[in-house]
Amino acid sequence: MTEFFTGLFLVVGAAFMVVAALGLVRMPDLPMRLHATTKAGVLGAGLMMVGVAVYFGDGGVTTRAVAVIGFLLLTAPVAAHAIGRAGYFVGVPLWEHSKTDELKGRYDEKTHTLESPPEMHEPAAKDDASH
Amino acid sequence: MFDIAIIAANVLLSIALVLGFWRLYLGPTLPDRVVALELIASLTIGYIAVYVISSGRTPFVDVAMVLALTAFLAAVGFARYLEKGGHRDDD
Numbered sequence: 001m002t003e004f005f006t007g008l009f010l011v012v013g014a015a016f017m018v019v020a021a022l023g024l025v026r027m028p029d030l031p032m033r034l035h036a037t038t039k040a041g042v043l044g045a046g047l048m049m050v051g052v053a054v055y056f057g058d059g060g061v062t063t064r065a066v067a068v069i070g071f072l073l074l075t076a077p078v079a080a081h082a083i084g085r086a087g088y089f090v091g092v093p094l095w096e097h098s099k100t101d102e103l104k105g106r107y108d109e110k111t112h113t114l115e116s117p118p119e120m121h122e123p124a125a126k127d128d129a130s131h
Numbered sequence: 132m133f134d135i136a137i138i139a140a141n142v143l144l145s146i147a148l149v150l151g152f153w154r155l156y157l158g159p160t161l162p163d164r165v166v167a168l169e170l171i172a173s174l175t176i177g178y179i180a181v182y183v184i185s186s187g188r189t190p191f192v193d194v195a196m197v198l199a200l201t202a203f204l205a206a207v208g209f210a211r212y213l214e215k216g217g218h219r220d221d222d
Contacts, residue, residue, distance in 0.1 A: 007136025010181060014143035017177055021150035024170055025157075033154075033166050041173040045199075048140070048180035052192060055184050064192040068176065068199055075203035079169060082210035087162035089214050 006055040013047030016040050029095040030087045038080040042072050140181050148174050165209045172202030 023036020046069045053065035094101060106115040151174060155167040179195040182188075 003133040007133050010140040011136050014140040014177060017147040017174055018143050020170055021147035024154045024167060025150045030162050037166055037170045041170050045173045045176045048177045052180050052183055061189050061192060068196045071199045079203050079206035082207050083162055083165055086210040086213040092160045092162055
């Protein structure tokens with residue numbers, strides 16, 4: 001029974017890794033590649049470490065496997081955010097069919113600051129109703 | 132049955148590794164290559180998991196932990212130096 005679940009976790013985790021690598025190769029621009037690799041990659045590696053914890057069923061090994069999963073879950077989003085931010089700042093082009101780029105024209109490359117967003121439309125009808 | 136699962140996990144990881152190296156070779160920009168390197172680090176953690184199970188050498192789990200942290204440091208370092216470098220025109 002232990003071997004069955006270990007094999008299941010290993011194969012499913014490795015399959016998620018393949019999905020992540022497929023996304024890395026097939027996706028058209030940097031943010032989409034990040035989206036594919038961080039989520040599917042962390043899930044794949046985490047499932048494989050769960051397989052290790054299930055197979056040994058030992059306190060020390062389980063603690064270390066949980067620590068690996070915790071580090072992966074903590075570090076992967078931060079690393080993805082840093083790479084995506086750096087990629088946007090150095091001018092990596094987005095996919096040509098991307099609909100919106102809300103930072104376009106509002107980011108200052110010299111000072112690394114953003115202009116404030118354009119004014120929101122005030123709900124004028126609500127103002128009249130208060131009188 | 133269990134041997135087949137381990138072989139299947141190794142084969143799947145190898146396919147993913149080849150695809151990751153293909154993106155590392157293709158680029159087209161430096162951040163894309165950093166993303167590929169990060170995925171390859173995750174794949175190495177998977178290989179370590181399979182090796183620990185197939186050989187029974189549990190101390191290698193520590194290697195996976197250290198590898199997860201160093202991959203994070205490498206990615207953040209790359210991102211920091213890229214960002215300091217400003218706008219660039221890669222191929």
